[in-house]
Amino acid sequence: MSPLFSVGRVTCHSLQTSFFFTLFICFAIQSALAVNVTQCLTEIKSGEWGTVGGTDNKGNPVSNISKATGITYDLCKRACGSGPESFQWSGFSQQFTTWLLPNLTLISQLPYGTKTRLGNFTAVVLALGSPMLAAYSLALTLLNGRWVTQKDALLNSLVVLHHNDEWWKELADALDYTQAWSTAAAASVAWIIIVYILSIIEAFDNLAEHGDPTFKISNVVVTWFGEGSRFLWMWLLPIVVGWLQLSPKCDWIQLCKALEKTHLLAFVATPTSIAKASTISEERAFMINVHPDASICHQHRSLACDEELMTPIFNYTRLLGWVQVVEDVAAVFQAAAQKAHFHIPVDPEVKWKGQGGQDIHPDNRTRTIDQVVTYCQSPTYLCKSRWGPDVYKRLVVASFVTLLLQWGTMGAAVLGLYFTPTVGLGCRSGSYLIYGVASTFIWVILLASSALSHYTHPHSHRSQNPPFSSRTSTIARLLSIILRRLGKVLATCNAVWLMVICLFQFSNFFCRCYCASFVWRLGSRAFVVIQITPTDLALMKAGWTAAVTLASSCSLLFVCFVNLFVDNEHRAS
Secondary structure, eight states: OOHHHHHHHHHHHHHHHHHHHHHHHHHHHHHHHOBOHHHHHHHHHTTTTOSSSEEOTTSOBOSOGGGOSEEEHHHHHHHHOSSOBOOOHHHHHHHIIIIIHHHHHHGGGSOOOOSSHHHHHHHHHHHHHOHHHHHHHHHHHHHHHHHHHTTHHHHTSOOSSGGGHHHHHHHHHHTOOOOOOOHHHHHHHHHHHHHHHHHHHHHHHHHHHOOSOOTTHHHHHHHHTGGGHHHHTTTHHHHHHHHHHHOOOOOHHHHHHHHHHHHTTOEEEOSSSEEEGGGTOSOOSSOSOSOOOTHHHHTTOOSOTTTTOOSGGGHHHHHHHHHHHHHHHHHHHHHHHHHHHTTOOSSTTSOOOSOTTSOOOGGGGOOOHHHHHHHTOOOTTOOOOSSOTTHHHHHHHHHHHHHHHHHHHHHHHHHHHHTSSSOSOOHHHHHHHHHHHHHHHHHHHHHHHHHHHHHHOTTTTOTTSOOOOSHHHHHHHHHHHHHHHHHHHHHHHHHHHHHHHHHHHHTTTTOSHHHHHTHHHHGGGOEEEOSOOHHHHHHHHHHHHHHHHHHHHHHHHHHHHHHHHOOSSSOOO
């Protein structure tokens, strides 16, 4: 088993342990505050709590409490108390194992690969805290991979020094590995899909059988649909499927081994001859750690801390710098390819050897360092963009599909709960909305941090180019670090909030007078629907049907996007 996925499973296990500990504490507290809602509403209907406080399903007062289909918030609080409905272990365990546990297991199938467990745990927290960021990094990686493959004619044209042909071959062989579908990954994905389909079918089947509304049916319907949590987590499945199809080469250990394996094969031009690079220095053209001094990151003075983390969710931080690297490498190969096309050797004083259509003769590709550098220089009239070519187009496309996935799934969760009586934005749907808005906000500030980092140091991959020291750049640098820290803190809080929402949902914490009456929105006019009408039932069916359609279609569209842009022959690394 790859250590990349092993660390993911360890991280997932720690997450589940923390969740169960929190679960135990909350249940102990809730048990002391629980009320019997069924008995309470029966007493209200019988007139035991008086005849004042009955309403219809629109909140209008009615005179006969026994025929009331709703009650005021004040009456609900007096009769039932302010606590939640009593905890039912059977209901909790059924919903937990159906809706939450499979998704917690699926987290382990996300790609990891950093050097430490803390780095991988940070990736998990960022994914849970901001699904927008997780989906955006995947979409951006797909678009970047497609953009790079369009440069293959340049990148594969030639290497100036023929001595390095073996280096390129060995590197390609060492990187020829995949972290694609495994039995565990396929089983996890299949489990999620099958459970989702069967549970949705069962929910609509149960909904069709209950033609006679009762005061309990709205809560029952919410439970059938996993209280909306199925849609809240639905973003995870397309992202996992996308990464499994893309199979990113992000394992730090394997990448280091691949580069170390080829280091002894590299040659470099000197002022007088050709020599092995290992005999001159330890510096190489391609290295993983740009800043080997790890203390810089620990002292929070580096702008490249997140850029150096191998986990693909951090690809958003590498976009602008990565484009600059691609442009630099492509420019070198393009310049050499054009000169070789016109039969211009590295040494202009010698005659070109060989005929067209044949491999380039080694003598055409060997000379001193100055001649090699000159041979690979691009024309002076070529101007390079500070941000890279076509970056904005890829940013817009990636942002669009990311917004579509997140708000298609989270919007579905809010939509279904919104049209469940009492109709409106309540504790459940409001909690989901807060999670979605926070996820989007985290994505925005982390992207802003990445842009400011690149503005401060646009050529961070070139060690000889120090960051700008102007006042504006200094402010941008500090702001970038502040936004990066703020984004991670908010992502951690939002990930915890996600777990708390699920905990509250399955433990009946939201089944209380306050949440059912929308006091925050209606004030003194707040009321609770205790018996839905056929009209309410039809509206509720339409709401959940729209929710299922919206979430399923947006998830499917994202998977189609992945299949459209993934290139099986040139997978992005």
